[in-house]
Amino acid sequence: MSYKLSRKDFLKGVGAGAITIAAAGTLVGCKSNSGAGKGIYTPGTYTATAKGIGTVKMTATFDANKITDIKLDVSEETESIGQKAADEIIKQLMKAQGTEIDGITGATVTANAAKECLEKCIAQAKGETVEEEPGQGEGPGGPGGPRGPKLDREAAKKAAEADGRVFGYAAAGNKWLGSAPKYDKVDETVDTDVVVIGLGHAGVQAVLGAAEKGAKVVGLEAQEQDMFSWYGEDIGAWNSQFAKNIGIPEWNLGQVIDEFVTRGGGRADPGIVSLYVKNSGPTLDHMIDVAKEMGVDSKVYTYDNTENGWTIVHVNMDYEKIKAGNNIYDCLDLTNYPRHPGTKTWPATVQFMGQYSAEEVQGVAAHSVLKYVQQACLDKAVKDYGTTLYYGTSAKVLLKDDSGRVTGVIAEDVDGKKIQYNVKKGVVVCGGDYAGNAEMSWALLTEYMERFEREGGLQKDFKSGMGGRDGSAVKLLCWAGGMVEPAPRGTMLLGGGINGPWGSNSMLWLNHEGKRYCNEGNVTGAATATARQKAGDGYLVTDSNFMQSVCACGIEHGAPNGGRPQYYQDLMNDMAAIPTGKSEPTQIRGCFVAERMGAAVYKADTLDQLADLMGVPAESKQTWLDSIAHYNGLCAAGADTDFGKDPSAMVPVLEAPFYGCKGNLGNNATTPMMVTMSGVMTDLNLNVTDVEHNPIPGLYAAGNCLGGRYGTGYSTPCAGNSIGMAVTHGRLAGQFVVDNEK
CATH class of the missing domain: 3.90.700.10 (Succinate dehydrogenase/fumarate reductase flavoprotein, catalytic domain)
Known part of the structure; x- marks a missing residue:
């Protein structure tokens, strides 16, 4: 017989098999029915989770009268404590046929989570369902707030697919992401330490940053060399020696970082902004030193x-x-x-x-001379450190091994030649934004899309007219497991x-x-x-x-x-x-x-x-x-x-x-005027993270495909910070991939 208990009644106990249940954790299993037989339990396998140091997961199997098997996943617990105690916890639970066990000295948190899991599995096997009190659900809840409804990412992915959406994004009926291309064979293989995708402002500095750390570097650029140049003239660089030399004082960088975040309505990542603000001055000064040297x-x-x-x-x-x-x-x-x-x-x-x-x-930027500085940086990477540059070569898909590490990239040159670049360290993606891709802009720039459509605009026209910026770099990152930061996503509307x-x-x-x-x-x-x-x-x-x-x-x-x-x-x-x-x-x-x-x-x-x-x-x-x-x-x-x-x-x-x-x-x-201001999420090593916020080994991002830089648009406490962020984050990403990937 199936029935529901309120949380209050359930905690008081039910019959001889009374148990207690905590608010946290996920309850999944089979319900009993009227034909279940005369035993204590409905035979079957039941699962539950509870909060230990991390999440403890249990699968328990029952016949009509006893627990016949327990499997415990303690992979998120401390290796030397909770994980080490798992077998003993299972042994005690099986022997007790319930939760009345002595526990494990030093592993109390994990043992209590396992007991909670078994309580839930027993409840399911008895046909009992706990009705959560309002505001005390099993999901994560808001920051600092009560727990919300239980979450199931796999179910959410299926729901998004049924809606015709890309999982994790609001736009319905828009398949902007598509599927990663597959390659059965390639024409050439190149082995290196680091590959940098895109040789714009961020990519140049990523190449040089990695090369100066002693890495063997390959740079890929989709444009052909005779068509390639850099765009813009301003570099926002805080407390640079260049500025100090003309009498500009040092500024309180904490105030600057706070102003960035405040202007973005709290939507920018303070850590990503801080990386830029604190490292931009030295980055600019280094670029100028290279220009002098070259x-x-x-x-x-x-x-x-x-x-x-x-x-x-x-x-x-x-x-x-x-x-x-x-x-x-x-x-x-x-x-x-x-x-x-x-x-x-x-x-x-x-x-x-x-x-x-x-x-x-x-x-x-009709008269800009910034291009001479960037060319000097590329020249130094090639001449002094042996960097190899491939122009007219477009990255098509990132490669990962069974552990999830990014191991390389397959690219195609202008003649259709397929080249696989294998990396020992990792890949830094600096391939730009998606302002020139109407489909992506329509799906991701939801605020601006709504404004545009209300004026009678159509998706086909919802893009920058300045060329390029096709979103291919963002797709590469997402196919590899990255996620574009949540809306609202900004674009550079000037003035x-x-x-x-x-x-x-x-x-x-x-x-x-x-x-x-x-x-x-x-x-x-x-x-x-x-x-x-x-x-x-x-x-x-x-x-x-x-x-x-x-x-x-x-x-x-x-x-x-x-x-x-x-x-x-x-x-x-x-x-x-x-x-x-x-x-x-x-x-x-x-x-x-x-x-x-x-x-x-x-x-x-x-x-x-x-x-x-x-x-x-x-x-x-x-x-x-x-x-x-x-x-x-x-x-x-x-x-x-x-x-x-x-x-x-x-x-x-x-x-x-x-x-x-x-x-x-x-x-x-x-419409997106120049560039979009959103990108994929990373940690503070600029290591791209997945939907669970775990870093993807071997994958880094900088430039306009990096998220966390801006909030709702391009409003900042100095000019030139788009390029300033690009060169600064680019240099850091090149250094991080060498230092952090062993």
């Missing part, structure tokens, strides 16, 4: 912020010095940080910008809010109704707040004191860049030259990135005139003017009681001439 043009690694210089450090300026009419080169502010109009920023970015341009220049020739800023923004809608200095929240607005025009408004606002801005990605002082002088000259009252905006030069992207600016004698020039709707105009007056009142009071912008950035809009810029509000830019 004979790179000294202009590449020499600080020079004049028009003839190539390499600078991203800083802002001192407004009081500008206001006093000082030479622009005497107005640099190297020490008064963090800037905190809404989020904190510090000078940490070395910018390999290349030549100054007096005109607008299109093309991302945020309503920009102007100064880039990301903390000036006053008004929506199409003429209302202020956020703390403009909080770049982390500004892009999302802007996306939440009804689609339409937004308006940035400032006045003759615009440089005060520019100097109050943070110095993160896309922010004002006083590190190239001539940019600020150009900005002031261009703003002064804008015709007042012109119906069409004037295109002027920007002061925030090397490309000198332009921006359209309106200029007026009055705010009323500015509203008309910018096309503020008639029904919104009075609200628009009232919002500016209200904002001026907050500035006068010294406190933003509406949204909390820092007083340092509360600059009123009072003195003619008045300036304005227009921007788009709403969900207009929600």
Whole structure:
């Protein structure tokens, strides 16, 4: 007969066979039925688990009247204590035919877990079912909270398959992962210590990092050599000697790490961020040392912020010095940080910008000279350490032995030749992200996918238009057992809010109704707040004191860049030259990135005139003017009681001439713009982990396929940290694979 007991009643005991049961553990087995016979038990085999040092698992077999066999899995217990005692525990349980045993000295925790398992198996054999009290389930529960429902990963995998999902990911009906290719034979075999997949920013430093540790290294790059180069110009590097040499002080790195994690809503892994922040300065300095050693043009690694210089450090300026009419080169502010109009920023970015341009220049990192530094690092690995590089060679699948260790990779070159690379140490995957893969982006970037679809976007268009970034590296890692970090997953949406020739800023923004809608200095929240607005025009408004606002801005990605002082002088000259009252905006030069992207600016004698020039709707105009007056009142009071912008950035809009810029509000830019910001999870050795958070021997990740770096998007306390993280984590991963894999 089958019946249920409440936990309270069950703990009091039931008949002669009364037992106790703990809250933790998993209960699995057969129920009794009315035809079970007259014995004590329903014959059969029953299983249970309980918490010891780890998880103790038992399988117990019963006939009608006795326990006939017990098997105990204590593989997660201490080897010299719990595992050693297993046979004696089984012997005592069998002899007692129950849980009344003496126990094992020194192995009490394991013995008690085994007794608990047997209690559960006995309960099942008697047809008894324990009904858990609310909040006291058998699963892991939330952090620090009560245990939840029991979990069964195999059942969850089957449920995901039935839903048409990839296990562990939310998107239904999307088979983005597919299956790993299989190879019956290869054309060539290469033996080495370490293979690095991908020779972008992370891969270069992984190659050199492993080679300098004495490893025989092979580097694989999918692009052909004559088509290959590096992208970007900024390296965010904290407390580098390069920065100290120009007078920038050391910063409190604990505060920096906390700011990273806070900006990401707690979604970034503090340990992964810490690895970057604490090691980025030495990584940059090492790269520069290599460039010097390998004979790179000294202009590449020499600080020079004049028009003839190539390499600078991203800083802002001192407004009081500008206001006093000082030479622009005497107005640099190297020490008064963090800037905190809404989020904190510090000078940490070395910018390999290349030549100054007096005109607008299109093309991302058009003049960057960072490529010369990276090439020098590759050259050193090849010439000094015998590294072999294979261009036009795409990794297709990672190889694992029966123990689960990654032992190599099969790749194909441009001619279809299949090459198997066997490794003694391991594989470091630095093959980039998935921004160019619409199917993967649609499945994994759930927040942005929802925004895009609500605007009428289709999956086929949900990708970066910048080429590459096909997600193949992420698939390699997942096929080998890795897991992409859970949602929300970010992408690099540049800027945020309503920009102007100064880039990301903390000036006053008004929506199409003429209302202020956020703390403009909080770049982390500004892009999302802007996306939440009804689609339409937004308006940035400032006045003759615009440089005060520019100097109050943070110095993160896309922010004002006083590190190239001539940019600020150009900005002031261009703003002064804008015709007042012109119906069409004037295109002027920007002061925030090397490309000198332009921006359209309106200029007026009055705010009323500015509203008309910018096309503020008639029904919104009075609200628009009232919002500016209200904002001026907050500035006068010294406190933003509406949204909390820092007083340092509360600059009123009072003195003619008045300036304005227009921007788009709403969900207009929600496709993956440059790169995705999520990747697979690792431990703090950058060793890729499986679904149970166990490291996969021989498998490491760095660059844009590494998870834990960001939260919901690209909001950080300095510019250039995407490349900064890539080179830093890459170098560390190359070192870790050599040091940790024996």
